[in-house]
Amino acid sequence: MARVAIDRLSKTFPPPTKGGDPVVAIGDISLDVEGNVFVSIVGPSGCGKSTLLNILSGVETPTRGSASVTEGDRPAHLGYVFQDARLLPWRTVMDNMMYVRDDGDAGAAKAALYLDMVGLSHTHDMFPGQLSGGMQQRVGIARAFSVEPDLLLMDEPFSHLDAITARSLRDHLQELWSATRKTVLFVTHDVVEAVQLSDRIIVLAPGGRIFDDITIDLPPRSPRQKPLVSRRGWPLRASGRRGPPPPSRGTRRR
Amino acid sequence: MTAAPVAIPEAPTPPGGVRRWLNSPVGAQVTAAVVFIGAWQLLTLIAPRVPGPIEVMQFLFVEITGGSHGGIVRGQFFEHFAITLQRFSLGLFFGFVSGLLVGILIGSSTLARALLNDTVLVLLTMPAFVWAFLTTMWFGITWQAPVLTVAFASFPFVAINVAQGVRAIAPELRHMSTAFEVGRWKHFRHLTVPAVAGYIFAGLRFAIIIGWNGILLSEWFSGQAGVGFRTRYWFDANRYRGFVGWVIVFIVFIVLVDRVILNRLQARAFRWRDQKEVDFIEIQEQQVGL
Ligand SMILES: Nc1ncnc2c1ncn2[C@@H]1O[C@H](COP(=O)(O)OP(=O)(O)OP(=O)(O)O)[C@@H](O)[C@H]1O
Ligand SMILES: [Mg+2]
Numbered sequence: 001m002a003r004v005a006i007d008r009l010s011k012t013f014p015p016p017t018k019g020g021d022p023v024v025a026i027g028d029i030s031l032d033v034e035g036n037v038f039v040s041i042v043g044p045s046g047c048g049k050s051t052l053l054n055i056l057s058g059v060e061t062p063t064r065g066s067a068s069v070t071e072g073d074r075p076a077h078l079g080y081v082f083q084d085a086r087l088l089p090w091r092t093v094m095d096n097m098m099y100v101r102d103d104g105d106a107g108a109a110k111a112a113l114y115l116d117m118v119g120l121s122h123t124h125d126m127f128p129g130q131l132s133g134g135m136q137q138r139v140g141i142a143r144a145f146s147v148e149p150d151l152l153l154m155d156e157p158f159s160h161l162d163a164i165t166a167r168s169l170r171d172h173l174q175e176l177w178s179a180t181r182k183t184v185l186f187v188t189h190d191v192v193e194a195v196q197l198s199d200r201i202i203v204l205a206p207g208g209r210i211f212d213d214i215t216i217d218l219p220p221r222s223p224r225q226k227p228l229v230s231r232r233g234w235p236l237r238a239s240g241r242r243g244p245p246p247p248s249r250g251t252r253r254r
Numbered sequence: 255m256t257a258a259p260v261a262i263p264e265a266p267t268p269p270g271g272v273r274r275w276l277n278s279p280v281g282a283q284v285t286a287a288v289v290f291i292g293a294w295q296l297l298t299l300i301a302p303r304v305p306g307p308i309e310v311m312q313f314l315f316v317e318i319t320g321g322s323h324g325g326i327v328r329g330q331f332f333e334h335f336a337i338t339l340q341r342f343s344l345g346l347f348f349g350f351v352s353g354l355l356v357g358i359l360i361g362s363s364t365l366a367r368a369l370l371n372d373t374v375l376v377l378l379t380m381p382a383f384v385w386a387f388l389t390t391m392w393f394g395i396t397w398q399a400p401v402l403t404v405a406f407a408s409f410p411f412v413a414i415n416v417a418q419g420v421r422a423i424a425p426e427l428r429h430m431s432t433a434f435e436v437g438r439w440k441h442f443r444h445l446t447v448p449a450v451a452g453y454i455f456a457g458l459r460f461a462i463i464i465g466w467n468g469i470l471l472s473e474w475f476s477g478q479a480g481v482g483f484r485t486r487y488w489f490d491a492n493r494y495r496g497f498v499g500w501v502i503v504f505i506v507f508i509v510l511v512d513r514v515i516l517n518r519l520q521a522r523a524f525r526w527r528d529q530k531e532v533d534f535i536e537i538q539e540q541q542v543g544l
Contacts, residue, residue, distance in 0.1 A: 090448040
């Protein structure tokens with residue numbers, strides 16, 4: 001069970017033009033995520049969602065505050081699904097899967113297993129350029145799951161894809177998640193997607209602050225039991241019996 | 255107003271015999287060679303001191319087979335060629351490896367860039383003959399002079415190209431490596447090197463050409479053996495067919511290295527990029543098969 005502890009984190013980038021103002025990507029965020037939960041992070045473009053994931057994965061360093069991802073008392077092991085597939089174009093699909101692992105043949109079996117789970121067992125020896133965008137993205141998802149991470153970071157993994165491909169990948173993701181129950185931080189623009197997939201939704205506002213933190217308390221989900229969203233934007237059960245949740249439904253923190 | 259009639263382009267007629275011959279790779283090469291030799295022959299009519307192609311071929315035959323050039327001078331080809339090749343490979347190895355390392359340093363670290371970039375640029379502007387002179391001054395008539403000439407002359411071309419390639423590596427891929435905690439050596443081998451491969455080849459091509467120039471000059475000035483030495487030998491003996499013959503030898507050598515070795519290596523390194531078309535068909539076949 002991974003634990004994400006973010007304490008008064010901020011990240012400021014230098015001004016894009018000389019004499020301009022520095023860009024505040026994240027302004028003072030505190031957040032705790034623990035256990036095998038699926039947490040979505042939504043918010044408008046530029047509010048620091050990707051930056052947050054990049055800090056958690058060690059690609060960026062915080063300006064102030066701290067962020068740590070631990071598994072027990074050791075640093076957690078991460079998987080990352082990016083907006084684009086980010087495969088090495090000069091390596092085959094299988095070699096791309098092996099690129100992120102340190103083990104030999106045992107790892108190959110595992111990599112093959114996860115490729116199979118996203119329906120790509122026939123592509124082992126192909127180069128990414130020979131796959132469609134959706135297939136490449138599936139390799140990216142398989143790669144992230146195959147390292148069996150303690151924490152899985154996903155940054156708008158479906159936003160580059162057409163609606164039908166996105167839906168089928170979402171189903172793949174739900175199946176993988178139900179099978180593995182990782183701790184997931186999932187960035188999206190799409191509120192419906194967030195509601196469908198998550199146990200908890202964190203809403204960021206421009207300037208990189210937490211605007212809302214909603215816990216969704218629906219029965220265990222499966223691809224065939226998708227919650228609906230009412231006109232007012234509240235989640236409903238597929239049966240439609242559940243009305244808009246009363247304010248106390250969500251645990252809010254501001 | 256009526257719209258102007260739109261001309262519908264006609265399907266291009268298939269090229270006729272001569273055009274097709276010229277468009278085929280072999281046809282183009284053979285034609286170019288024939289034209290070149292014809293022009294050369296014509297030149298000998300205008301300038302009688304220029305040795306003609308047949309004369310030169312006869313010379314090369316004697317030189318390569320070790321026959322007699324008339325009198326006591328015998329053909330010596332392989333001894334000189336082998337010596338030059340050894341020195342060339344050694345020098346190129348040093349120049350290439352150091353160029354690769356320095357290029358990667360400059361490309362990946364701003365400090366290294368600040369320290370080394372200008373130095374490499376200065377080296378880049380040095381003509382090969384400067385190295386040939388300098389190394390002869392330093393080492394005299396020894397094997398080190400030609401080897402170091404090749405190394406010095408080729409090094410900056412590799413370094414500059416590789417540095418540029420490293421700087422062009424997509425930051426997204428580097429982020430991916432960091433996020434998955436990929437080790438340094440793996441990152442170097444599977445990300446840096448393939449990403450920079452095109453630049454490495456460009457650098458290597460320059461390095462070979464410049465290095466080859468360098469070794470000929472060095473041997474010309476200070477050699478006791480080698481291709482450059484032998485070329486000068488014939489030049490000093492006023493035997494221009496010998497001189498031209500050896501010039502042809504080094505041109506042919508460079509072309510062969512380029513075509514046979516470099517092109518194959520490059521095709522291998524870029525398999526991932528060039529395979530596309532064929533394999534889309536394969537994918538379709540596989541999907542039909544499923
Ligand atoms: N490497 C960087 N250098 C400078 N500024 C950056 C950098 N990365 C992000 N920013 C700035 O930080 C802010 C937040 O960027 P970020 O990519 O985290 O937004 P986001 O919420 O992921 O947006 P989107 O939904 O469009 O992906 C933006 O204003 C962006 O311009
Ligand atoms: Mg983003």
